[in-house]
Amino acid sequence: MADSITEDAATSIVWHSARNPETGARWKSVYTPDVLAVGEGPATWRDFFTQQHRWACGADQTILRHFRTSFWKLSWAGRAHYTMLLAYYPSAAISWVLGALNLTAFMLTGVGGLVVTAQVWLMLYVNSAVLHLGVYFWNRRHNVSPHEQEGSSGVAGMAMSAMSAPVYVQALSQALRQREPAFVVTRKGAVSGDHLGVFRRHLAWGALLVGVLVASVPLGHVHVAVSAWAVLSAVMCLFPVALLAGHHLHRPSPSGGRHLPDRGQHRPGTARHRSCGRRRTGAARGPPAGEPPMTRRVAGPLRRLRNAALVGAAVTGVVAANGPVVVDVADRLVYDFERNQQDYKQQYGFWETVELSEEYRLSAVHAALLSSGKVLLIAGSGNNAERFEAGTFRSIVWDPVTGDTKEVPTPEDLFCGGHAYLPNGNLLIAGGTRRYERLDEQVDRAAGVLSLTNEHDEPLTLPVGTTFTNGGLTYTSTEEVRLPAAHEMPDGSAMDGVADVWVEAEGTGDEYVVEEERTFGAPDLPAEHRGEVHVRGAGVTKDKQNFQGLDASYEFDVATETYRRTGRLDEARWYPTLIGLDGGRVLAVSGLDEYGRILPGDNELYDPATRTWTDQPDLFRYFPTFPALFRLADGRRVFYSGSNTGYGPAEAGRQPGIWDVSDNSWQDVHGLEDAEYNETSASFFLAPVQDQRVGIVGGGLVGDSPESTTRFNVVDLDGSVAPRYEPAPDYPSPVRYLNAVTLPDDTTLLTGGSEDYRGNEESDLHLTTIYDPETGTLDEAAPNFVGRNYHATALLLPDGRVMTMGSDPLFADAEETRTGTFDTRIEIYSPPYLFADERPAITGAPEEISRGSSFSVDVEGTEVAEARLLRPSAVTHQTDTEQRSVALDVRPASCPEGASGHTTADGGAHCPDGCCGSGTVELTVPEEEGLTPSGWYTLVVLDSDGVPSPARWVHVA
Numbered sequence: 001m002a003d004s005i006t007e008d009a010a011t012s013i014v015w016h017s018a019r020n021p022e023t024g025a026r027w028k029s030v031y032t033p034d035v036l037a038v039g040e041g042p043a044t045w046r047d048f049f050t051q052q053h054r055w056a057c058g059a060d061q062t063i064l065r066h067f068r069t070s071f072w073k074l075s076w077a078g079r080a081h082y083t084m085l086l087a088y089y090p091s092a093a094i095s096w097v098l099g100a101l102n103l104t105a106f107m108l109t110g111v112g113g114l115v116v117t118a119q120v121w122l123m124l125y126v127n128s129a130v131l132h133l134g135v136y137f138w139n140r141r142h143n144v145s146p147h148e149q150e151g152s153s154g155v156a157g158m159a160m161s162a163m164s165a166p167v168y169v170q171a172l173s174q175a176l177r178q179r180e181p182a183f184v185v186t187r188k189g190a191v192s193g194d195h196l197g198v199f200r201r202h203l204a205w206g207a208l209l210v211g212v213l214v215a216s217v218p219l220g221h222v223h224v225a226v227s228a229w230a231v232l233s234a235v236m237c238l239f240p241v242a243l244l245a246g247h248h249l250h251r252p253s254p255s256g257g258r259h260l261p262d263r264g265q266h267r268p269g270t271a272r273h274r275s276c277g278r279r280r281t282g283a284a285r286g287p288p289a290g291e292p293p294m295t296r297r298v299a300g301p302l303r304r305l306r307n308a309a310l311v312g313a314a315v316t317g318v319v320a321a322n323g324p325v326v327v328d329v330a331d332r333l334v335y336d337f338e339r340n341q342q343d344y345k346q347q348y349g350f351w352e353t354v355e356l357s358e359e360y361r362l363s364a365v366h367a368a369l370l371s372s373g374k375v376l377l378i379a380g381s382g383n384n385a386e387r388f389e390a391g392t393f394r395s396i397v398w399d400p401v402t403g404d405t406k407e408v409p410t411p412e413d414l415f416c417g418g419h420a421y422l423p424n425g426n427l428l429i430a431g432g433t434r435r436y437e438r439l440d441e442q443v444d445r446a447a448g449v450l451s452l453t454n455e456h457d458e459p460l461t462l463p464v465g466t467t468f469t470n471g472g473l474t475y476t477s478t479e480e481v482r483l484p485a486a487h488e489m490p491d492g493s494a495m496d497g498v499a500d501v502w503v504e505a506e507g508t509g510d511e512y513v514v515e516e517e518r519t520f521g522a523p524d525l526p527a528e529h530r531g532e533v534h535v536r537g538a539g540v541t542k543d544k545q546n547f548q549g550l551d552a553s554y555e556f557d558v559a560t561e562t563y564r565r566t567g568r569l570d571e572a573r574w575y576p577t578l579i580g581l582d583g584g585r586v587l588a589v590s591g592l593d594e595y596g597r598i599l600p601g602d603n604e605l606y607d608p609a610t611r612t613w614t615d616q617p618d619l620f621r622y623f624p625t626f627p628a629l630f631r632l633a634d635g636r637r638v639f640y641s642g643s644n645t646g647y648g649p650a651e652a653g654r655q656p657g658i659w660d661v662s663d664n665s666w667q668d669v670h671g672l673e674d675a676e677y678n679e680t681s682a683s684f685f686l687a688p689v690q691d692q693r694v695g696i697v698g699g700g701l702v703g704d705s706p707e708s709t710t711r712f713n714v715v716d717l718d719g720s721v722a723p724r725y726e727p728a729p730d731y732p733s734p735v736r737y738l739n740a741v742t743l744p745d746d747t748t749l750l751t752g753g754s755e756d757y758r759g760n761e762e763s764d765l766h767l768t769t770i771y772d773p774e775t776g777t778l779d780e781a782a783p784n785f786v787g788r789n790y791h792a793t794a795l796l797l798p799d800g801r802v803m804t805m806g807s808d809p810l811f812a813d814a815e816e817t818r819t820g821t822f823d824t825r826i827e828i829y830s831p832p833y834l835f836a837d838e839r840p841a842i843t844g845a846p847e848e849i850s851r852g853s854s855f856s857v858d859v860e861g862t863e864v865a866e867a868r869l870l871r872p873s874a875v876t877h878q879t880d881t882e883q884r885s886v887a888l889d890v891r892p893a894s895c896p897e898g899a900s901g902h903t904t905a906d907g908g909a910h911c912p913d914g915c916c917g918s919g920t921v922e923l924t925v926p927e928e929e930g931l932t933p934s935g936w937y938t939l940v941v942l943d944s945d946g947v948p949s950p951a952r953w954v955h956v957a
């Protein structure tokens, strides 16, 4: 007999793991249905819990002490049997504790564990429950329980076992701490009274569960399933207490005891014979007097019907729970097989997901294809306030061919700047984030901007913490500010020095709010400035505080892969658009200033020669943030499609039009459908750019509206005096944040986006289409796997593939309970032309070409029908002022001058007889600087089927 408080279990293990020393055979135990003695079960909760506690302790102890050594000596069947048997108590305890831990963690902090879909959860749960019940009922076949009522299912017993979880937890904890519980013989019959103390463990757990359940409401971590789980657990804890209370109320008994319901009591997972065995007394045989002789139950027709129904229900449940998941998996396997077939790829293309190694993953808000063939991904702080506070600003350079990745030291927070290419191939990046927004609930005190005027002839620097007063209330500056001296203008007039300063109220009260223009006192001023510095303010409020812009400006040097400082912007800008003009100058438009106010129309120019920015008061024009601007063929006009992302009132600057930057004149462009849905829409030049047509697709209402549109309109800006938007085929789904990438074959790939604001309600679109401007049709392509909503970008790679990245959902689930995370996966699309049987290839081309002149290109493979120069993308927030495809004149070298058969840029004949051919072809770049601004391009040639070659980098001087 082993030393244990559940001597039967411990003994039987020792015994089953031993062998008969004489024969070497294992000992066997034999089941006999004869009742040798009858035992009584506990009749009060107190006794029941005492018994459960002892059994649990015994099982835990047995595992810790005997099982490890005995396990290997057992037969295979013995191992399985005892593992299942002994695992019950500790596993019930562990799952109870883990469950409570999970609930508490989520309801207090919102932290979730592994997330599976409801369907998968249901499948796992049903399978586990059916297995559990299956084993249970299978074992019950051997049940000998003369006191169990005929037909009892044992459900009451199971419920009571479940209610004992807090007892099992205590037992496991004691066993682990090697506390020796006293051997308490379970008292039988109603001999010990129940009182509230019996339920102390239950009450403690119940209090915890109810507590976190209540706390989850103000904390905002309410989830239907989690709450239901918590309620169920609390009910399990409190039900026996309630039963007792109810009993006291209605049937007071002198002993305070209460008979438990018949529960077919036995240890779960084991057949009753163990209990019988335990109570076997001496050599008594046969049933005690008055007991019916024990025989195996013979199933009657009703019982058989019931069993059949139970089995049927279980099978139905398993099929119903597993079916959809199995079908889903099968569907995916079939689709995966299908999409890997050559003919599928040739028709729809092919997607593959690329995961950067962990150290390089970043929130790619900005993406640009460099003339080295590598991709620059800029996150800056990546829309993460913690990273901003920590000064963690990131960029990487990734090689899409070799996969090599390099971290680029990023000097300032370039998150939400704008970018444009310079003629030398360097990327100019200007603007960024000076401070993150503060939402209403984060604003506890009035704050805003004060305007300072200096009439003194000396400048003045006011340190952080300078105080200003208004109506006896104090405000403090949060930044150092340099106030220039008053000075004389060339015409002799006096000009005061002016500067702005951000202040915060000393107290949190509403009395600090100043909405109308007021004069503020400045008690900290040095004596010589007193009376000569004036402070006024009108907008010190407790409103939400926008992101604040930065005046950063850098050239990203492609050769050294480093940021090179340039002169600062004249205005701080957050969400500006940069667009290249003639001579490599770059115009910066719109943005939020250093105090988060949208710029009223201050635009400025970058001169690549001096590397400085200059304010352009003559080009004063207002746009919402990130306006989509397209430089037109004449070089002086810029088309504003109406697309924009981010900020600005709904009623200002939303009208599409043509802006002449030579004289700041403006011409409205009308006809746009769903014109109030322009925010986060996509717009792009239809290829080739010579057509001067721009398309606009999708978009949402201003702000965080869930509404978006299927609208697809195209405007032809060439020739007409009053160009108008005309309808193109509707997009298959309402969409915002759609990514538009123009392919070398003149089609435009439209991919990703979401229907709702930032992918809310799981509205990411797994939908990719290809628009053909020649036929005006939208064709479905292979769907993208990764959802791409806010802060997503896409660009064309030199080899003809399309790279997509970024996505910044507000929430991680449809119920909007968990905060979303930035998607760092890259997904790459190979368009159908990459699966063509044959592709042309450029074997020789000059690196330097110029506008209006011809150059020769050696081509291998098939005949050349067309050629394109593709300007590499520099894209963020659906805004890309660079992307354009320029058609080149093609003349096969073998084709005599003046012959009818050469392909022209304006879509002339496709390679008529005799005039196409591999070998050497002569290509001509259009003359207009507005069509082909200086800089680096990828050059491709296409065969008569429209299959493009891999690209060659060429520089247009």
Ligand SMILES: [Cu+2]
Residues within 6 Å of the ligand: 416, 791, 877
């Ligand atoms: Cu943004």
